[in-house]
Amino acid sequence: MLNIKLNYILVIILFMSSVAILYQIQLARLQEKLIKLEHLQAKYETAPNRKEASELLNENNVVVLYNRVPKTASTSFVGVAYDLCKKNNFHVLHVNITANSHTLSLTNQLKFALNVSNWDSMKPALFHGHFAYLDFSKFGISNPLYINLIRKPLDRFISYYYFIRYGDNYRPYLIRRKHGNTMSFDECVTKQLPDCDPNNMWLQIPFFCGHSINCWKPGNKWALNEAKRNLINNYFLVGVTEELDDFISVLEQSLPRLFKGASDHYSNSNKSHLRQTVQKDTPSEETVKKIKGSMIWQMENELYEFALEHFHFIKKFGFKNKFQNIMYEKIRPKG
Numbered sequence: 001m002l003n004i005k006l007n008y009i010l011v012i013i014l015f016m017s018s019v020a021i022l023y024q025i026q027l028a029r030l031q032e033k034l035i036k037l038e039h040l041q042a043k044y045e046t047a048p049n050r051k052e053a054s055e056l057l058n059e060n061n062v063v064v065l066y067n068r069v070p071k072t073a074s075t076s077f078v079g080v081a082y083d084l085c086k087k088n089n090f091h092v093l094h095v096n097i098t099a100n101s102h103t104l105s106l107t108n109q110l111k112f113a114l115n116v117s118n119w120d121s122m123k124p125a126l127f128h129g130h131f132a133y134l135d136f137s138k139f140g141i142s143n144p145l146y147i148n149l150i151r152k153p154l155d156r157f158i159s160y161y162y163f164i165r166y167g168d169n170y171r172p173y174l175i176r177r178k179h180g181n182t183m184s185f186d187e188c189v190t191k192q193l194p195d196c197d198p199n200n201m202w203l204q205i206p207f208f209c210g211h212s213i214n215c216w217k218p219g220n221k222w223a224l225n226e227a228k229r230n231l232i233n234n235y236f237l238v239g240v241t242e243e244l245d246d247f248i249s250v251l252e253q254s255l256p257r258l259f260k261g262a263s264d265h266y267s268n269s270n271k272s273h274l275r276q277t278v279q280k281d282t283p284s285e286e287t288v289k290k291i292k293g294s295m296i297w298q299m300e301n302e303l304y305e306f307a308l309e310h311f312h313f314i315k316k317f318g319f320k321n322k323f324q325n326i327m328y329e330k331i332r333p334k335g
């Protein structure tokens, strides 16, 4: 009887000590793993390319939205992106809106914002199309990186005037809306015809202003202020047509994941000559004086000058000063 009890206790002791030994072994293995992981982490933190690696991780999800204003050399710039997209491994998508409408219905605004931000298989991506600024954040969706180009308003207006009459060298076969009309811009201004009505110059302001009705009322002061506010707060970068090469350089420096090699590509190709309106007479002094006397030109020009000054500021402090570093110090508590 006593023997059986002793045996029983022995078995229990044996069992318990083997469990203890097993745990010891497991613990030793875990400690080994932990040490390995700590080594790995230390290696990762000191690796010289760690910063780039984490930047790449984010830039792989980047969505750039270029809501291009007609006749601002946008085709030249987009051409560069199309040439680079395969090599740099990103997608370029044209947003074709029915009847070239510059604004979207509320339903389509939400649809578009959701689609653009959730379409992971396209990322990183550059979407481009002729539509007004759309604030994704009103749907609780974070905004993409907006970019744009702006051009001297009278140059853009005259370019458009001749474009719809004579087309361009990009798609010469396409018959434009006013094909066959050979009236010069000067003559149009003298006769005060609708095609050269300064109110039709109201386009860059609404493109930067957005989807509010007041944006589209020629001469609306709130629209001009809203356009300026968006340009500063909600655009990643706005360049000017007259300095397209610098715009491409700044983009390449700030978003190399997409635009690496863009500057060289642009200066070495003949893209800079792409899409020139076929016939363009220079306007007379009188015409220029008349247009510049209009309130619409003055407001559009105010936005242009505003954008120009900001772009020069970015070039001076962000782009030319290549060796600016951000460092963190006095980090407390220690350890």
Ligand SMILES: *[C@@H]1O[C@H](CO)[C@@H](O)[C@H](O)[C@H]1NC(C)=O
Pocket (backbone or CB within 6 Å): 096, 097
């Ligand atoms: C946009 O789509 C319409 C209808 O499908 C088409 O006729 C038009 O050519 C497209 N626009 C461009 C610029 O491809």
Ligand SMILES: *[C@@H]1O[C@H](CO)[C@@H](O)[C@H](O)[C@H]1NC(C)=O
Pocket (backbone or CB within 6 Å): 114, 115, 116, 118, 119, 120
């Ligand atoms: C975005 O729209 C396209 C075209 O309609 C569709 O093929 C794609 O699946 C959509 N992506 C998302 C994430 O909704």
Ligand SMILES: *[C@@H]1O[C@H](CO)[C@@H](O)[C@H](O)[C@H]1NC(C)=O
Pocket (backbone or CB within 6 Å): 169, 270, 273, 274, 275
């Ligand atoms: C650009 O250059 C290519 C060959 O390098 C030529 O085929 C093409 O016609 C040129 N385009 C323009 C618009 O000059």
